[in-house]
Amino acid sequence: MLYAVLCDFYEKIERTTSRTLMTEYLVELFKSTPPNLIDKVIYLTQGKLHPDYLGLPELGVAEKLAIKAISRAYGFSEGEIDAKLKELGDLGLAAEFYCSRKRQVSLFPHPLTVERVYKDLDRIARASGEGSQQLKLSILAGLLVDATPKEARYLIRTVLGALRLGIADMTILDALAITYAKSKEARSKVEYAYNITSDLGYIARILATEGLEGLKKVKVEVGRPIRVMLAERLSSPTEILNKIGGKGAAEYKYDGERVQAHKRGDEIVLFSRRLENITAQYPDVCQYLREGLLAEEAIVEGEVVAVNVDTGEMLPFQELMHRRRKYDIEKVMKELPVTLFLFDILYVNGESLLMKPYLERRNMLKKYVRESEHLKIAEAKIIDDPKELEKFFEEAVEKGCEGLVVKSIAPNSIYRAGAREWLWIKYKRDYKSEMVDTVDLVVVGAYAGKGRRAGTYGALLMAAYDDKEDVFKTVCKVGTGFTDAELASLPDKLAPYKIDHKHPRVVAMKEIAPDYWFTPALVAEILGAEITLSPVHTCGWGEIKPDAGLAIRFPRFIRWRDDKSPEQATTEKELIEMYRSQLKKIS
Ligand code: ATP
Numbered sequence: 111m112l113y114a115v116l117c118d119f120y121e122k123i124e125r126t127t128s129r130t131l132m133t134e135y136l137v138e139l140f141k142s143t144p145p146n147l148i149d150k151v152i153y154l155t156q157g158k159l160h161p162d163y164l165g166l167p168e169l170g171v172a173e174k175l176a177i178k179a180i181s182r183a184y185g186f187s188e189g190e191i192d193a194k195l196k197e198l199g200d201l202g203l204a205a206e207f208y209c210s211r212k213r214q215v216s217l218f219p220h221p222l223t224v225e226r227v228y229k230d231l232d233r234i235a236r237a238s239g240e241g242s243q244q245l246k247l248s249i250l251a252g253l254l255v256d257a258t259p260k261e262a263r264y265l266i267r268t269v270l271g272a273l274r275l276g277i278a279d280m281t282i283l284d285a286l287a288i289t290y291a292k293s294k295e296a297r298s299k300v301e302y303a304y305n306i307t308s309d310l311g312y313i314a315r316i317l318a319t320e321g322l323e324g325l326k327k328v329k330v331e332v333g334r335p336i337r338v339m340l341a342e343r344l345s346s347p348t349e350i351l352n353k354i355g356g357k358g359a360a361e362y363k364y365d366g367e368r369v370q371a372h373k374r375g376d377e378i379v380l381f382s383r384r385l386e387n388i389t390a391q392y393p394d395v396c397q398y399l400r401e402g403l404l405a406e407e408a409i410v411e412g413e414v415v416a417v418n419v420d421t422g423e424m425l426p427f428q429e430l431m432h433r434r435r436k437y438d439i440e441k442v443m444k445e446l447p448v449t450l451f452l453f454d455i456l457y458v459n460g461e462s463l464l465m466k467p468y469l470e471r472r473n474m475l476k477k478y479v480r481e482s483e484h485l486k487i488a489e490a491k492i493i494d495d496p497k498e499l500e501k502f503f504e505e506a507v508e509k510g511c512e513g514l515v516v517k518s519i520a521p522n523s524i525y526r527a528g529a530r531e532w533l534w535i536k537y538k539r540d541y542k543s544e545m546v547d548t549v550d551l552v553v554v555g556a557y558a559g560k561g562r563r564a565g566t567y568g569a570l571l572m573a574a575y576d577d578k579e580d581v582f583k584t585v586c587k588v589g590t591g592f593t594d595a596e597l598a599s600l601p602d603k604l605a606p607y608k609i610d611h612k613h614p615r616v617v618a619m620k621e622i623a624p625d626y627w628f629t630p631a632l633v634a635e636i637l638g639a640e641i642t643l644s645p646v647h648t649c650g651w652g653e654i655k656p657d658a659g660l661a662i663r664f665p666r667f668i669r670w671r672d673d674k675s676p677e678q679a680t681t682e683k684e685l686i687e688m689y690r691s692q693l694k695k696i697s
Pocket of ligand 1: 339341453
């Protein structure tokens, strides 16, 4: 397959402002892709080489090295290329410019194929140790020599890790179902297969080579993360109990980092909420699981919580994040010990437990886990009385938890991989105050800073995620709450996502008119005073009143949530719920 086909697709995607067209272009691309290449094509369109969970080396070539490669391939000096980069603000465009003016023209050009590009990019990603810089340089220069100007643009963006097309997994699933399965019913089968494997390339390859029938053999497997189940939220014990049939299992909501642990024999792999491999951060947790998880093979989920070395008390989430930044993990383990609180079991010794109801899974968890100081089963209580639920909630908060997750115990209370549904409902401390809870919103635009803020941004345009339409809808502009350092670093932090038009997955009204647009990627935690009706924001449009959406008043930036992907931001539906429950409190 010619790499040019892929580059034409990239170009079309970059120009489009419609999600429907985005899907159509994907279908077109899949149709022109040989079945045995489909996985690679999908990874490449997502700007990577492998599914995240494998934790294999990805591209991230330094700009300097890329400049050297362009210089070597096209016969211009590094200084000239650097100057062009400054002028155009994008090394991809600079490469394209020099490629079209190259001084050495090859007599026997070899058109680039996707096979070769993928193989060479993978070699670049894997090169390490002595001589690796030279190797990367010569492979990249070799590719550039054979590239057309447009191909040079995308090759450079890809190796820099800067090919940000913003194509969501759900859009790819839509396109796969249209291309290979052709029915609505098929879409849910494709999605289920994805939810239990978290690998779009793998699913696509099965679909392309064996069709829908092939998906039957896709099973839960140790080593392949299952997409996590999420909770809805409500703000009163009565509402919560009503919603789940009068009675449910209330569990402490621990304030730490979610992990999905996979065990085979002595080997343990830990995945984060985003399904990245985070095993290296928690060698202690792996050891606790080796000792306390009494099954040859198992997949369990829980929350890792930092505990005070002296008192054993639970510490808030922020403390745990220190582990991410430290390199001397042995030392950190002593300074910042953790406990893993297990709340679910999804698989044991060859059997998937996803379709088993909650109580059965909970019993299995008890059967296969031997508790110790640092490995515990989440505190839980079956409750049918709102007063008792409130009491249990206060108790959880007092112990350092965020609140409760109340779980359905009905016969259909399965583990819904990849879904946020009413089988789990969270009840958090913040909802008790007059103010709304913090929300996690996605940066989609920005306004230029003036006066003291010249050179950086004055405010960011934030959006909530609409999981039905798979788009982002604006809900506020946030300009306060940033420290000076955070403000100063905004341009750099946002630069990789800057685009010159509204992203197709962003829904905004003309009146909003930000100075800059971004591919939805960065998530920030925001605290507001209240939610009001708004004539200019699209979040919740028409849900409360025909011609109004929702806005967050007095929003403050709290912190970045780099552990969340944009699709894991607060949803439009959640904001509507928050607005309604806030109204109830006032009336
Ligand atoms: P939040 O930011 O409020 O933690 P979230 O978007 O990360 O929410 P939700 O599904 O809305 O995730 O809330 C459930 C989260 O709470 C889980 O992702 C998990 O990390 C955490 N958690 C803590 N204790 C439990 C528990 N007992 N059962 C389920 N989830 C729990």
